[in-house]
Amino acid sequence: MFHPRRTLRALLLPLVAGFALTALPAQTAQAASTLTNGGFESDGTGTATPTGWSTYSAAGQNSASFTESGGHAGSYRLTHWASTAYKVETYQYLSGLTNGTYTLTAWVRSGGGQNSAYLALKNCGSSEQRTDLPVSTSSWVRIVTSINVTNSQCTISVNSDANAGNWINVDDLTFTSGSTGLSIKGSDISSLAKSEAYGGVYKTSSGTTGDAVTILKNAGMNYARLKVWVNPADGYNNKTRVLAMAKRIKATGMKLLVDFHYSDTWADPGKQTKPAAWSGHSYSQLKTDVYNHTYDVLNALKAQGTTADMVQVGNEINGGMLWSEGSTDNWSQLAGLLNSGYSAVKAVSSGTRVALHLANAGDDATVRWWFDNAKTYGINYDVIGLSYYGYWHGSLAAAQTTLDDVASRYSKPVFIAETAYPFRLDSDDSLTNQIDTTGELVTGYPATAAGQLAWMNAVANIVEAVPNGRGLGVFYWEATWTAVTGNGWDPADATSGNGWENQALFGYDDKALSSMAWFSHR
Secondary structure: OOOOOOOOOOOOOOOOOOOOOOOOOOOOOOOOOOOOOOOOOOOOOOOOOOOOOOOEOOOOOOHHHEEEEOOOOOOOOEEEEEEOOOEEEEEEEEEEOOOEEEEEEEEEEOOOOEEEEEEHHHHHHHOEEEEEEEOOEEEEEEEEEEEEEOEEEEEEEEEEEEEEEEEEEEEEEEEOOOOOOOOOEEEEEOOHHHHHHHHOOOOOOOEEOOOHHHHHHHHHHEEEEEEOOOOOOOOOHHHHHHHHHHHHOOOOOOOEEEEEEOOOOOEEEEEEEHHHHHOOOOOOHHHHHHHHHHHHHHHHHHHHHOOOOOEEEOOOOOOEEEEEEOOOOOOHHHHHHHHHHHHHHHHOOOEEEEEEEEOOOOOHHHHHHHHHHHHOOOOOEEEEEEEEOHHHOHHHHHHHHHHHHHHHHHHEEEEEEEOOOOOOOOOOOOOOOOOOOOHHOOOOOOHHHHHHHHHHHHHHHEEEEEHHHHHEEEEEEOOOOOOOOOOOOOOOOOOOOOOOOOOOOOOOOOOOOHHHHHOOOO
8 A cells, every 4th residue: 555645534543552460369259160240240230349350459459440331242340440549459369260272351431541441361271361452433343352261260351551531442352262363463575675775774773784674573473464566666565575575574484474566556446547558458358468467377386386375456446347347337347357466476376365455444345246246146255354444444443343244144254454553653754754744643542652552453353353263464564664765655756755664663863663573462
């Protein structure tokens, strides 16, 4: 995704709180092998210690935890709030559990501003697991966290370390056998080869110059995304460059997603321009072009021992691709082009998954419309990929609705193919940044490395929570696109700048940012 500078579309969101520890409470709750009163329906309003739960506060602030009306599914919910600063924990101790993996699911809301607000699974015989609550969201969001129980017991814990007036709502908790987690914790690093060629430097967080791919791998990244253009003006992001970068990616043990734009330059919802070499080709010839180009790149990757693990046939194809022949104004032709790409992928490697990629995960109606048509016209694919930029595409709750809906409706795995967030607002070159004012930020997420990390964890949380294990993971966009003279957005203009360097995962001092910690998400 490049996109010329955009106007603000939606500013609906949250900040994830920090990681303060509360003291361990005495285990006084009634032992049970199943969660009691997870919906907080047993006691009505105003109950500081709901049935089955215990409340703990080192400062005697138990009253900051209480039940009240306005539940997610039922009539009541758990709330943490006080008119003064407070620390409180609401917890339930379970014993007699069969050892194994369990998942805690909860619906949550938060006004934000806390020092920390999180769900925890602890005293379970393995390392404590936490999931931060998203913040500044008036809509309920479902989050999950898993743990391996090895000692037949576990404590389910809701924690707030909050300032005066901060609040959270929690409801409809379940604790069931089974696990969650993300198989994809990736990033697009398409800019890297050109950056290095023009003098770009990448350092560890401590300042040691190193290989960016290795630095990202060591941070926990396990999947790299590379775009492919047909004949780009600068000679980058073409077949030759992708082959070279694929060797580096696979050498670290990471997997590879190849993103075909079927263009010589950026393809996105606003432009799907045919490559110059295909200009004037008939629809029939374009199908052959798509097949041959896709097969050529992927077969070359396979021949050098770096077979693609996933392939995007098209990039942000909300309006189709290879306009005008492949526009959504002509679904039968679009289907033919996409199926040609699909066939080429499978001809090279039947195990490579094919993704179709749309922008705007916050727009469930449009995504439904698109994939309903894909079903009607017999378009083949394995996975659904969606771009989700919170400063353009709406709330976490809206994105979660879309992810859940399409995963269920089409029985396909889903992933976030692109997301990003700024760690600062000022520019490191002469080009105005895509996001450069506080008014453009998602509410509650500051333009800091901590805010960037909080955003990524929040996005990862909603993908992880997609039911039935259909949430595959997230790709960050664009981890390595720092401000390097000559490596601007326009492949035909060496003087063009970069409007995204404040959303990279390396700082203006070239050091790896602390926000890379999101790669360690479960």
